[in-house]
Amino acid sequence: xxxxxxxxxxxxxxxxxxxxxxxxxxxxxxxxxxxxxxxxxxxxxxxxxxxxxxxxxxxxxxxxxxxxxxxxxxxxxxxxxxxxxxxxxxxxxxxxxxxxxxxxxxxxxxxxxxxxxxxxxxxxxxxxxxxxxxxxxxxxxxxxxxxxxxxxxxxxxxxxxxxxxxxxxxxxxxxxxxxxxxxxxxxxxxxxxxxxxxxxxxxxxxxxxxxxxxxxxxxxxxxxxxxxxxxxxxxxxxxxxxxxxxxxxxxxxxxxxxxxxxxxxxxxxxxxxxxxxxxxxxxxxxxxxxxxxxxxxxxxxxxxxxxxxxxxxxxxxxxxxxxxxxxxxxxxxxxxxxxxxxxxxxxxxxxxxxxxxxxxxxxxxxxxxxxxxxxxxxxxxxxxxxxx
Amino acid sequence: xxxxxxxxxxxxxxxxxxxxxxxxxxxxxxxxxxxxxxxxxxxxxxxxxxxxxxxxxxxxxxxxxxxxxxxxxxxxxxxxxxxxxxxxxxxxxxxxxxxxxxxxxxxxxxxxxxxxxxxxxxxxxxxxxxxxxxxxxxxxxxxxxxxxxxxxxxxxxxxxxxxxxxxxxxxxxxxxxxxxxxxxxxxxxxxxxxxxxxxxxxxxxxxxxxxxxxxxxxxxxxxxxxxxxxxxxxxxxxxxxxxxxxxxxxxxxxxxxxxxxxxxxxxxxxxxxxxxxxxxxxxxxxxxxxxxxxxxxxxxxxxxxxxxxxxxxxxxxxxxxxxxxxxxxxxxxxxxxxxxxxxxxxxxxxxxxxxxxxxxxxxxxxxxxxxxxxxxxxxxxxxxxxxxxxx
Numbered sequence: 001x002x003x004x005x006x007x008x009x010x011x012x013x014x015x016x017x018x019x020x021x022x023x024x025x026x027x028x029x030x031x032x033x034x035x036x037x038x039x040x041x042x043x044x045x046x047x048x049x050x051x052x053x054x055x056x057x058x059x060x061x062x063x064x065x066x067x068x069x070x071x072x073x074x075x076x077x078x079x080x081x082x083x084x085x086x087x088x089x090x091x092x093x094x095x096x097x098x099x100x101x102x103x104x105x106x107x108x109x110x111x112x113x114x115x116x117x118x119x120x121x122x123x124x125x126x127x128x129x130x131x132x133x134x135x136x137x138x139x140x141x142x143x144x145x146x147x148x149x150x151x152x153x154x155x156x157x158x159x160x161x162x163x164x165x166x167x168x169x170x171x172x173x174x175x176x177x178x179x180x181x182x183x184x185x186x187x188x189x190x191x192x193x194x195x196x197x198x199x200x201x202x203x204x205x206x207x208x209x210x211x212x213x214x215x216x217x218x219x220x221x222x223x224x225x226x227x228x229x230x231x232x233x234x235x236x237x238x239x240x241x242x243x244x245x246x247x248x249x250x251x252x253x254x255x256x257x258x259x260x261x262x263x264x265x266x267x268x269x270x271x272x273x274x275x276x277x278x279x280x281x282x283x284x285x286x287x288x289x290x291x292x293x294x295x296x297x298x299x300x301x302x303x304x305x306x307x308x309x310x311x312x313x314x315x316x317x318x319x320x321x322x323x324x325x326x327x328x329x330x331x332x333x334x335x336x337x338x339x340x341x342x343x344x345x346x347x348x349x350x351x352x353x354x355x356x357x358x359x360x361x362x363x364x365x366x367x368x369x370x371x372x373x374x375x376x377x378x379x380x381x382x383x384x385x386x387x388x
Numbered sequence: 389x390x391x392x393x394x395x396x397x398x399x400x401x402x403x404x405x406x407x408x409x410x411x412x413x414x415x416x417x418x419x420x421x422x423x424x425x426x427x428x429x430x431x432x433x434x435x436x437x438x439x440x441x442x443x444x445x446x447x448x449x450x451x452x453x454x455x456x457x458x459x460x461x462x463x464x465x466x467x468x469x470x471x472x473x474x475x476x477x478x479x480x481x482x483x484x485x486x487x488x489x490x491x492x493x494x495x496x497x498x499x500x501x502x503x504x505x506x507x508x509x510x511x512x513x514x515x516x517x518x519x520x521x522x523x524x525x526x527x528x529x530x531x532x533x534x535x536x537x538x539x540x541x542x543x544x545x546x547x548x549x550x551x552x553x554x555x556x557x558x559x560x561x562x563x564x565x566x567x568x569x570x571x572x573x574x575x576x577x578x579x580x581x582x583x584x585x586x587x588x589x590x591x592x593x594x595x596x597x598x599x600x601x602x603x604x605x606x607x608x609x610x611x612x613x614x615x616x617x618x619x620x621x622x623x624x625x626x627x628x629x630x631x632x633x634x635x636x637x638x639x640x641x642x643x644x645x646x647x648x649x650x651x652x653x654x655x656x657x658x659x660x661x662x663x664x665x666x667x668x669x670x671x672x673x674x675x676x677x678x679x680x681x682x683x684x685x686x687x688x689x690x691x692x693x694x695x696x697x698x699x700x701x702x703x704x705x706x707x708x709x710x711x712x713x714x715x716x717x718x719x720x721x722x723x724x725x726x727x728x729x730x731x732x733x734x735x736x737x738x739x740x741x742x743x744x745x746x747x748x749x750x751x752x753x754x755x756x757x758x759x760x761x762x763x764x765x766x767x768x769x770x771x772x773x774x775x776x777x778x779x
Contacts, residue, residue, distance in 0.1 A: 260775055260776065260777065263777055264776065264777060274777040274778050275779055277768070277771075280767065280768065280771035280772075280777050281764070281767045281771070283771060284710075284767040287707070287770065287774070288707045291687060291707055292683045292687055292711065295683070295686040295687040295689070296683050296686040298690070299686050319682060323683055368672070371672065371675045371676060371679060372672070372675070374678075374679065375671055375672075375675040375678075379665065380656050380659055380660055380665040380671070380674065381656070381660040381665055
C-alpha cells in the first residue's frame, strides 16, 4: 500500500527515527499526570494536544499525500500509537485517525468523504464511527438501523452504542441498512433528531450512545453504499482492531515492567519479594502472554501493509485483538495483586493503565467475542486447524 | 575403526536455495519413511525404527547438524530448521538420537582426537546407540546433587551408584554419564563426564513401566563398573560445564508448534464426528486452544527469524518450550474431555465408524513438560535471566 519504492531497510530506519521522535514527544507532552487530570473531564481529551499531534503529521499519517496526509503505512502508525498508549494519552488517535480515516478513504465516490478526510488529516475534524448496535457484536455488517428513502435523502432512526470518542467529536460515520444494502452516512453532531448520551468508561473517558429519531440526511451525506460500503466497513474495522491491539500491547508492557521493578525492589520478610518462586513463575506466565501478543501483533501489522485478502485479514485481526485484550487484562489483574494494596490506590499509576486496558478490551469486541468471530468465520470440520 | 564417509554427504547442501533443499528433504521422507510409523503413538524402539535409521545413515543424512568432516550434513541453521520441520511435517518418528544430538557434538567440542576417531564413525553407521545417564533417584531437577561416584584406581575409574529415567537404555550399546569425582568442593565442581559400554560387568538395567503401560525408560545400576581413564571427556571435574553446554539454536525445536498442530487436527476430526462443533461450550474451549496453537506459531516464527538473521538465541527462547508443551497438554486434556465415556479407552477406539486414539496424546503430554528441564526449571531460568528477578 505504500506508494514509495523505499527498501525495507530504509523503511526500518524511518520507523526507528519516528519511534525516537514519538517517544520524546510523548514523554515531554503527555506525562501521566495529563491523562490523570483529563479523567471525567468534558471533553475527555485536550484539543490543544490534538492540534500538536496534527502538527507532527500523525493524525493524517495513514492518509494519502494528495489528501493532505503523510501517506505512510500501518507499521509507522503502530509506532506512534504505541508511544501515545504508553503515556495513556486519552486523545482518540485510533478511533479517528485510523477507524474513521480509513473508512472515509474507502468512500472514493463521495466528494464529502474526500473533504472530511482532508479536514480530518489536518487535525480540524474529530470524527467517530457509529457502527455498533448489539452487545458483543463483532460483525460490523450486521445492521438493524435503517436509512429510509425520503425525497433525495434518507431518514434514519434507531440506536448506536459504544462509540469512541464519545465527546469532542464533531460528527459520526453512521452505518445503516438502505433497502437491504449497507450504507455509510455522515451525521454531524448537531443534526435535528439526534440525541447523544455519554456513558462514562473505566478510564474516565466517555463512549457515546446515539438515539436517532427521524434524522434527515441529504443525498450528499451518503458516503458509500452496497459492497463498497460493506467492504470499507469491515476493512477499517479489522485495521482498527490491529491498532487497538498495538495499544493494548503497550499497556501490557508498561504494567509488566512496573510490576517487575516492584518485585525487584519491594522488601518483605527481609528479601525482595521477586525472589519468591510463587511470584516469579506467575511473572513468567505474564511475560509469555506479552511475548505471544508481541509476536502476533508484529505479524498482524505486516499483514495490514501487505496484500492479504479480507478473510485472512479478519482472522488475523480477531486473533490479535483476542490475545492482546486477554493478555492486558491478565497482566493488569496480576499487576495489582503483586503490588498489593498500593496497586489498588487511585494515586498509583498502575490504575491508569488497567482502566485504559479495560476500555480497549471491551471496545470493538473483547477476547471472547473475537474468538467467536474467528470460529464463526473458520468453522470446525474443514481442516482449518491443521492450517493455522 | 575408521569408516569411509558415504558419497552423498559430500553434497554441499548449504549451497542449495531453501526451497530446493526443502523439496529434496520432503521427497526423500515421503518416498522412504515407512507409512505405518508416521506420527507414532509411543516412543519407537530400536527394532521398530532401525530400518529407517539405517536408510538415513546410508543416505548420509543421519547427522544433519554435524560437520561434514565427521560424516554429518554440515547444515547451516536455516537448513537445519527446514530439515527438522520436514521431519515433523511428515510425522517422522524419533530414533534413539542421543549419540547424534548429544555425544557427537560434545565429543567434537570437548573430546580428544582419539575419542572422535573411536566413537564418531560408529554413531554415523548406527553401530553404537547411546543413552544418557544423568538423572538419579535423588537428582532430578537438582541434577548437580548427583551421587553416583567414580574413583580413580590406577588407569581405571571404578563407578558405583544408580541412574534413572534413562530413556531406551535397553536398546543402547553405550551410555554417557555424569559422575561425582570430588566430594570436597561445591557440588557443580566435582562432576566428571564419562563414556561406558552398556555391557560392562557391573551394569544392571531394569526397565521401568510408565503410566501408559510402556517401557520407555530404565533404571541403571552401576556396581564396581570399571572403565579406562581414557573414557573421561574433558578434564576431570569439568563435567558440569560440558553437560550445560547447550546445543545452540536447537533448543528452538523443543518449542515447535507441529506436535500441537497435529493433536489439534485430530481433536477437530473427533469433535466433528461427535457433533461437538454444535456445542458452544466445546467450541469456545476449542477455539481458545486453536488460537493458542496459532499464536505459538507466530512466536515460533519470531525466533526462527532471529536464527535466519544469524543472531544468537537468548535464554528467552525457553518461553517457546513452556508454551508449546503446556498448550499440547491442554489440547490432550480437551481430547479426553471430548471423548466423554471413551476417554479412558486404551488404544484405537471406534467412535461412529472411525477410529481415534484418545489417550496417546494425553500420555505423551506428561513427560513433555518434565524433560529437557522441567517447565518449573524453565520458569526459574526465565525469571532470573530474562526478567531480572532476584534469587
